Structures are given as C-alpha cells and as structure tokens.
Amino acid sequence: MRIYCSEIIDSLIYLGTLGGITVLKDNAVLKSWTTSNSKLPANWITSLLKKDKDLYIGTYGGGVAKIGGDGNFLDFKMRFEVNPNAFCYIEPFLLVGTLDNGIFLYHTISNKWYNIKNGLGSLNVTSIIDGGEYIYIGAECGLIKMPKNELERYGA
Secondary structure, X not given: OOEEEEEEEOOEEEEEEOOEEEEEEOOEEEEEEOOOOOOOOOOOEXXXXXXXXXXXXXXXXXXXXXXXXOOOEXXXXXXXXXXXXXXXXXXXXXXXXXXXXXXXXXXXXOOEEEEEOOOOOOOOEEEEEEEOOEEEEEEOOEEEEEEHHHHHHHOO
C-alpha cells in the first residue's frame, strides 16, 4: 500500500493511498473507501486536511471531496489534479495546489470556489503554507510570497 498522506480525527487514522482511503482504529483496518464503494471522485488520494469534524480530500484527477462530520461524502464535481500534500487552511479558506491550474481557493462558509493563477509564475503549485502575514507558495518556478490580505478580495 502506498500512503501519500494521513490525518487523525478523534481515535481514527485516515490514510490517503493510491487505492483510496483506509481508516484505522486500534491498529486495525476499520473501513476503506474507493470510487467503487463511495462518492470518492478518484482513487489516488494526494492530500488530506481536517477542519473540525470535516475531512477534505485531495485527489489526483478528481479534484476535492469532503467527508462531513456526519460521515456523508460531498464531491465538489470539479476535476483537476491536486498535488501531494498541497493543502493549506487559512480561515475560512481551503487553498489547494494543483498540477496545472494554479491554486483553487474554496470559501468554506459561502461554498464558493475561486481560481488563482495571476502572479504565480507557474501553474504547478506544489506546496502552500501559512506564514503569518504571508502565504508561501511553492511552485515549479520557485517560492512565491503572497500577502495574506490578498484573500480579502474573495470574501474573507
């Protein structure tokens, strides 16, 4: 099993793999989700990020999905490649680094998506981190330093 990412929610360990999501409890497999038994948009899971009781899931080719605290899946129905571990949460946004679409920005309160391409130098965004007043973006062309207040234009 190739594991690309992991998250812990309560006593459960979620593993993002090349073949879906595996959930562990007490060192045993509790369940596994794939495209054949869930609403996962793709089996290759590249990023996981928990926010409260929600788990955001980045996939290679299927974009982003979410498992709500109630256990229900939500497929956002946007198809793109999420780079491995290229998720960052900055209240109220989920920032998603993609292979060739720059950054997709999801406003978690309004449920709206935005696409950031300008100023990146490369549309292959491989990492994103909250650095206080700035957001540091790793891309094919190097490191980009973006003032965090630029998110205000998207309703923050």
